[in-house]
Amino acid sequence: MEHLVRDAALRTRVYHIKAEGMVLKVTVTLQARMVEKWIRGVKRDFLDAATTKCIGLDCDLTDPRVPNQCATVLQLTVASETLVFQIIHADRVPQVLKDFLQDGNIRFCGAAISNDVKKLDRYDIHITSAYDLQKVVPNPSTKPTPSLYDLANYTIGTNLEQRKKYNHKKKIDVAAQEKEDEIIFGWAIIH
Template sequence: MEHLARAKAPRSRIYHLMAEGMAFKVTIALRASRVEKWIGDVKRDFLDAATTKCVGLDCKFTDPREGDQRAAVLQLSMASETLVFQICYDDEVPQVLKEFLQDGNIRFCGAAIGNDVKMMSPYGIHITYAYDLQKILPNPTNKSTPSLYDLANCTIGTNLEKKKMKK
């Protein structure tokens, strides 16, 4: 019996999505070079000309039942561009990413972002200006703590729904 070598999965992918009549470009990256390119493109195309520089930030974490919990995925969003960086698979966090997240001219916004900031520190990432939208924006729901979806839907007038994760 002959064993065929399987091709490795691509280290990054780019998706173009439509939602609520808006076009989004989502870059999924495993390599530092793709992260560096995304940061360079976003700075050039959006941030350099912006008077107020805001980037959405979210993290997904490893399962705490499987050992030390840490950030597994870092998601950054700016305008119609989103980066999903599988940080736990990279040998080294790109210096460009560290510098970007420490840029004192950029506000990083998210929901319950304090935990995200804490979980990034083992990677040598220290986010300088993090803003918790749940504490800044008025609560548009009857929930005690609105989700980022709730805040976004109310603020920009969309009806986005969070996809349920399959277990």
């Protein structure tokens, strides 16, 4: 994930990613006002008219070897819109976001989501309606715990493959690959 805080002029970036025949819009930000704008937009464009309101949620966390781990990035996906909020570097955590995540009419879905929910407590964020897809969606694989790739492929009928992060002991662009993978998963989860 890009670290936007280094350049004050680039505190928000919008990407249009084409994958599997889909065009996804990704807003990467550390500005609270952009989070508020994104929430207003997805409510208006997708959630207000939906009978079932479902949002993909994922967090990146600080180094697991360090005690008191917390969320560094919060990712929300609705339809073709994804918000990547670099919460650890944000100017503030907007009340609009807290209220949005506490809305009991919206289902927030992810994998091992209970850990994400716990790590957001530091920001006074309390998610009341969280669903762990690894427990809700039937396991389409022979593994004890299906991966998000397994669930996405089963749910939307694709054949996405997890790309390797290392190739002959050389790192590829891991951050870019992880961002693309998370966006595709978020889209797949809610469809």
